[in-house]
Amino acid sequence: MNGPINRALRWLFFNVLVRGFVLLALGLSVRHRERLPGQGPAILVANHNSHLDTLILMSLLPPAQLARVRPVAAGDYFLRNRWLAWFAREIIGIIPIQRGGAGHGNPLAPVDQALERGEIVIFFPEGTRGEPEQLAPLKKGIRHLALHHPEVPVIPLWIQGAGRALPRGEALFVPFFCDVAVGHALYGQQAGADWMERLKRDLLALRDSLPPLQWYQGRVDEDADR
Amino acid sequence: MIHAMPHPAVTVILAGLFLLLALASLAVAALRHARPQRDWSELSARTRSWWVMLAVFSAAMLLSPSLSLAFFALISFLALKEYLSLIPTRRADRRVLFWAYLTVPLQYLWIAQDWYGMFIVFIPVYGFLMLPLRMVLIGDTRDFLRAAGTLHWGLMLFVFALSHIAALLMLPATPLAPAGGAGLVLFVVVLTQLNDVLQYLWGHALGRQRVLPTVSPGKTWGGLLGGVATTTALAALAAPWLTPLGHGMGAVAGLLIGLAGFIGDVVISAVKRDLGIKDSGNLIPGHGGLLDRIDSLTYSAPLFFHFIHYLHY
Structure with a gap:
């Protein structure tokens, strides 16, 4: 990220547009905000159902931290054309990584560097956006990060409602209240064989701590469950 | 049209409410002092929230008539959003809900235009008849009646009924x-x-x-x-x-x-x-x-x- 104009646009985008949107259109309510890190390095780990997830998580942190917040995102998706690439890199500030082991070496090396610079990294361990309020199998990358940086807190979060307001494959946003529950930090030092299981358990416990979303069944639902 | 300047009676009532709230806050503080062993946190939070609500309401009422209309439209929108987030909805109906939200600015637009006839029939007639049509176009019939019924009920209470506050505001x-x-x-x-x-x-x-x-x-x-x-x-x-x-x-x-x-x-x-x-x-x-x-x-x-x-x- 560089350039004073892009930096100013990023500041305006998050502190005016995103914060106003999160407040009015989503009415985001946050449980245990006090568990969020005051400063980096830290890794925020959340379920992923919607493009809104990144904006929601970035709006949770104080404006002063904005310059140090970097979401990890799929390079093959977000850098596919020039304008999207500019928006993703300069405004959102993503760390692009290659999915599916297409590249050479360690695909998470840019994330390692960001953590060494003391940045707050947003990481979606499911690897892609899944069905609302369901947790897809977690990818192992997050465990590697935690092991490499045993002193960095890994903070699990559950986002509820974003997959209803703007689900995958839909361009039309519909306002719904969204909730976020913040969990206790996990550390790589505790990374035994069951570390991934613990992370998954913590995420599901956060999900269960929120009031359940209610759906009528409907036929489209069954199609989605195939 | 509505007067740009608030009538003195309005200002006096709002000032009186601030005074009443100040007395209530003092009473809560006295209760806390007299019986510190009891938990007063909910009552205190409630009183603090009254301060915020009264301040926002007063600003909306005193600053300008169009701001008052926008404020009541926002209340309708937030109430409808809270309702639609609470009730069970069908995934298929996201696009229907989008149209349901659109009724909020339209309903308040009729009020701003002093168009009484449209204000009074827009949700009960047009909304009631047309939103189920949008649902039929999606083609999902399971839970159709429940979804159409709950949606209309919410529109009637939180858009139609609440918008009567704004309609009162427009009376000369x-x-x-x-x-x-x-x-x-x-x-x-x-x-x-x-x-x-x-x-x-x-x-x-x-x-x-x-x-x-x-x-x-x-x-x-x-x-x-x-x-x-x-x-x-x-x-x-x-x-x-x-x-x-x-x-x-x-x-x-x-x-x-x-x-x-x-x-x-x-x-x-x-x-x-x-x-x-x-x-x-x-x-x-x-x-x-x-x-x-x-x-x-x-x-x-x-x-x-x-x-x-x-x-x-």
């Missing part, structure tokens, strides 16, 4: 009612909210017999009768000042507002009980969600509007 000032629409809004909103508080206080003082034990166990006959009686008395006093009504008809309006407020409250209680939740949200600390605060207005605002509209406009 007359020689009998120099405070104009703002005076009428203040009359119904303040009396409805006071009625809630009074029913709570009377209920604490002499509540024993429950009115509707299966719906809202906290509501007692003592609270209901005490609250409605006090609201009726206050309305009789304030009516000639804020509305075209005299003392007598003012008392009738107060009785109507007190009873309607109670019904709105218990209807939303029944919804929450059906959904298995205690509060409709946590937007307003100490109160719960927005629906917990405006539930009584969804009944008192339209009933008072049509009462006054029939008699004087």
Whole structure:
């Protein structure tokens, strides 16, 4: 990220547009905000159902931290054309990584560097956006990060409602209240064989701590469950 | 058109409410001091939230008429959003809900244009007939009736019924009612909210017999009768000042507002009980969600509007 104009646009985008949107259109309510890190390095780990997830998580942190917040995102998706690439890199500030082991070496090396610079990294361990309020199998990358940086807190979060307001494959946003529950930090030092299981358990416990979303069944639902 | 400058009666009432709230805050502080071992956090949070709500409401009422309309439209939008987030919806209906949200700016646009005919039929006729058409186009018939019914019910309460507050605001000032629409809004909103508080206080003082034990166990006959009686008395006093009504008809309006407020409250209680939740949200600390605060207005605002509209406009 560089350039004073892009930096100013990023500041305006998050502190005016995103914060106003999160407040009015989503009415985001946050449980245990006090568990969020005051400063980096830290890794925020959340379920992923919607493009809104990144904006929601970035709006949770104080404006002063904005310059140090970097979401990890799929390079093959977000850098596919020039304008999207500019928006993703300069405004959102993503760390692009290659999915599916297409590249050479360690695909998470840019994330390692960001953590060494003391940045707050947003990481979606499911690897892609899944069905609302369901947790897809977690990818192992997050465990590697935690092991490499045993002193960095890994903070699990559950986002509820974003997959209803703007689900995958839909361009039309519909306002719904969204909730976020913040969990206790996990550390790589505790990374035994069951570390991934613990992370998954913590995420599901956060999900269960929120009031359940209610759906009528409907036929489209069954199609989605195939 | 509405007057750009607020009538002195409006300013005086708002100032009086700030004074009343200051007294209430002092009373809460005294209670905390007298019995520090008890937990006063909910009452304190509730009082703090009243400060915020009164400040926002006063700003909306005093700064400009278009701001007041925008404020009431925002309340409708937030209430509808809270409702649609609480009830079960069908995934298939996302696009229908988008159109349902669009009724909010349109409904308030008709009000801003003083188009009474459209204001009064837009949701009950056009919304009622057309939204199910949009649902049919999606083609999913499972739970169709439940989804169409719950959606329309929400639009009627939180868009149509609540928008009557804004419609009151647009009623012109007359020689009998120099405070104009703002005076009428203040009359119904303040009396409805006071009625809630009074029913709570009377209920604490002499509540024993429950009115509707299966719906809202906290509501007692003592609270209901005490609250409605006090609201009726206050309305009789304030009516000639804020509305075209005299003392007598003012008392009738107060009785109507007190009873309607109670019904709105218990209807939303029944919804929450059906959904298995205690509060409709946590937007307003100490109160719960927005629906917990405006539930009584969804009944008192339209009933008072049509009462006054029939008699004087």
